[in-house]
Amino acid sequence: MSYLKIGLKVSFIVLFSFVLFSCQTSMSNKFNLEKTLVKTEAQLNYQCEVVDKFNKNELLPRSIDKNEVVMVPSNDWTSGFFPGELWMMFELTGDAKWKERAIKYTEYLENEQFNESTHDVGFMMYCSYGNGYQITGNQKYKAILIQTAKSLASRYNSKVKSIRSWDHSEDLYTFPVIIDNMMNMELLLWASKETGDPYYKNIAINHTNTTLKNHFRSDNSSYHVVDYSSETGEVIKKVTNQGYADETAWARGQAWGLYGFTVMFRATKDEAYLDQAERIAEFILTHKNMPEDKIPYWDFDAPKLPNEPRDASAAAIIASGLLELGGYSKNGKEYLDAANTILKSLSSKDYLNKKGTAFGFLLAHSTGNWPRNSEIDEPIVYADYYYLEALNRKKRLNAMLY
Numbered sequence: 001m002s003y004l005k006i007g008l009k010v011s012f013i014v015l016f017s018f019v020l021f022s023c024q025t026s027m028s029n030k031f032n033l034e035k036t037l038v039k040t041e042a043q044l045n046y047q048c049e050v051v052d053k054f055n056k057n058e059l060l061p062r063s064i065d066k067n068e069v070v071m072v073p074s075n076d077w078t079s080g081f082f083p084g085e086l087w088m089m090f091e092l093t094g095d096a097k098w099k100e101r102a103i104k105y106t107e108y109l110e111n112e113q114f115n116e117s118t119h120d121v122g123f124m125m126y127c128s129y130g131n132g133y134q135i136t137g138n139q140k141y142k143a144i145l146i147q148t149a150k151s152l153a154s155r156y157n158s159k160v161k162s163i164r165s166w167d168h169s170e171d172l173y174t175f176p177v178i179i180d181n182m183m184n185m186e187l188l189l190w191a192s193k194e195t196g197d198p199y200y201k202n203i204a205i206n207h208t209n210t211t212l213k214n215h216f217r218s219d220n221s222s223y224h225v226v227d228y229s230s231e232t233g234e235v236i237k238k239v240t241n242q243g244y245a246d247e248t249a250w251a252r253g254q255a256w257g258l259y260g261f262t263v264m265f266r267a268t269k270d271e272a273y274l275d276q277a278e279r280i281a282e283f284i285l286t287h288k289n290m291p292e293d294k295i296p297y298w299d300f301d302a303p304k305l306p307n308e309p310r311d312a313s314a315a316a317i318i319a320s321g322l323l324e325l326g327g328y329s330k331n332g333k334e335y336l337d338a339a340n341t342i343l344k345s346l347s348s349k350d351y352l353n354k355k356g357t358a359f360g361f362l363l364a365h366s367t368g369n370w371p372r373n374s375e376i377d378e379p380i381v382y383a384d385y386y387y388l389e390a391l392n393r394k395k396r397l398n399a400m401l402y
């Protein structure tokens, strides 16, 4: 999301390339961004009414499961996405009511700044307080984010040269690192920039290099979990937790990798990270099992294709990631076209929920955890967050062009 600010500072060369490939984007790939934003604002407004009913317990919306809205406390890994959406809606509309709501729900998460029990504090706090700080410059938010970066950094192991993802499932793992963890690097990069202390950025670079070394297969798809010995740093095993099987390509994992390596390139300008992001994009965009509308099945190698649920959340993360990667890569036109196709699909009636339905969630058809039969083919809040982020990025790019 800090990309939104950085976006305004991109070089004229990058801007010029965007103009070139934008002009070449086929008409059939266009969708009405402004109309879509009006629809998303109305639906998010409805979601605020739904969420207000649960206010007493300070719960936040996560998903729908078996026809019920799932509301979660601040320590759930998804707690930051709803406040993040409210900040983005404030940024998109300038309407003060969104800011008031964003402040209220962001501050439910205040205690999580001390949470050292999961890598997910990066998601939780950077999507909520991070967006809030970028938009308001609130110094209290800055202090909370710096404390969160300390909590996240406490999970770093210098033998493994990585941040530990989970503490749960001790019977299965010793020192698990999941590809999703690449998304938490942005908080560490931000913390070094704000504090002047290089430590956070250094451990983010080490973590990324370890991931680059061990998480990817020769076709550039990634394993979900790599488990390490915390004593020696050696790899114990490479497995899946949320994918179909250890050797398959879980769709959201590929999306996290694409987005995470793009962010690392933004901060370091290390070409190895750009190359990896491009290789992941190629794996995703040229995969034989990618449907025409570019909304992937929940696992690229799921057993009953094409009769498998999609994952709109993976699509939204990919679209947002590609909109940034397009600004850095020689393949910019291809990435912008693909992001447009995804956004056009997600903004169609096949995926975008009608106003006043689905407890106010924006998108249908995400898959949370197929192996555990949880949140399958349902609306999930992180799909909405990255969809809104992608729409916001697209709006900014359009504003730069015309």
Ligand code: GLY
Pocket (backbone or CB within 6 Å): 180, 242, 252, 368
């Ligand atoms: N980070 C958990 C997930 O992607 O489901």
